[in-house]
Amino acid sequence: MDSETRRLYFSFFNEIGIIAQLSRALMEARLPKGLILPHFSVLNHLVRLGDEPTPQRLARAFQVPNTTMTHTLSGLEARGYITMRKNPKDGRSKCVSITEKGRRFREKAIASLDPDIAVLAEQLAAKDIAELAERLGEIRRVLDAYRDKKA
Amino acid sequence: MDSETRRLYFSFFNEIGIIAQLSRALMEARLPKGLILPHFSVLNHLVRLGDEPTPQRLARAFQVPNTTMTHTLSGLEARGYITMRKNPKDGRSKCVSITEKGRRFREKAIASLDPDIAVLAEQLAAKDIAELAERLGEIRRVLDAYRDKKA
DNA sequence: TGCAATTACTACGATATCGTAATATATACT
């Protein structure tokens, strides 16, 4: 492996990491105290999914250990944004569902980001972002497949 | 703000976040127990910088609170990968420098990633990665400027 | 059916991350 190749892939993932951190900070600055990105992300996932996944499925979707997801869910449940019931199909697991309160919270959180998006949209053309999102999606799928292969 | 615009920027940052998480996991799987990505990142930064920055400068470079950087540096110092001395120019601060042991560790860590990079390189053309890294760099700079403006 | 292996969840302990505040030094202004 030549050092130029290393440098190239390194710098790519480095940029990814920095952008992830900056955008996360932007998001969390808009969330109420005590709630962080994973809380919001789970609510967002539940709405887009329109289903009642198990904690396990959520943990896999977000690439975090089960214990981390348990912790995140307990925070959401304590605030009344989700409810959990026993899985009628499998006594070992649970079903997670978003509440009305949770939906309202998500709507508000998304709307609160509008000022940030508006400013960024002035400098980052929607067309470019769309194309990048598409290409990043392909890379994400390659990484996902690679992870599964190793698991 | 129309919902399509929201959805677009959301999905972009979502892809970024997922890739960051997957690539971080790949990296940490190669690091020895007790060391995580921030440890490596600081060493890498020190080598590329070729300088002796203060903890403060490092915290800013990585977008983490000073307290987090203090903690990370203490881990690196305990392992003998960095040393810290009083800043001769400013009695309030310190100078962080990488040790020979730290350099060797970084070299080894980078080399240990070669198998992963090799596999990914088969599916992610270097040319595409280079172009994406370039465009992500521009976006990172926009986000950076936006953060500074708000601070 | 009975038992071994697997799977889902979570309690627990260790480390990471972060906010608040204390301490020490530096800078600015009079």
Place this chain on the structure above:
DNA sequence: AGTATATATTACGATATCGTAGTAATTGCA
């Protein structure tokens, strides 16, 4: 010089993340 303000670091406490292991239920197979 003297004082107020600002900055750099870090101790401390709270929450997040993660690995290990325990418990309960399911699955697979004899």
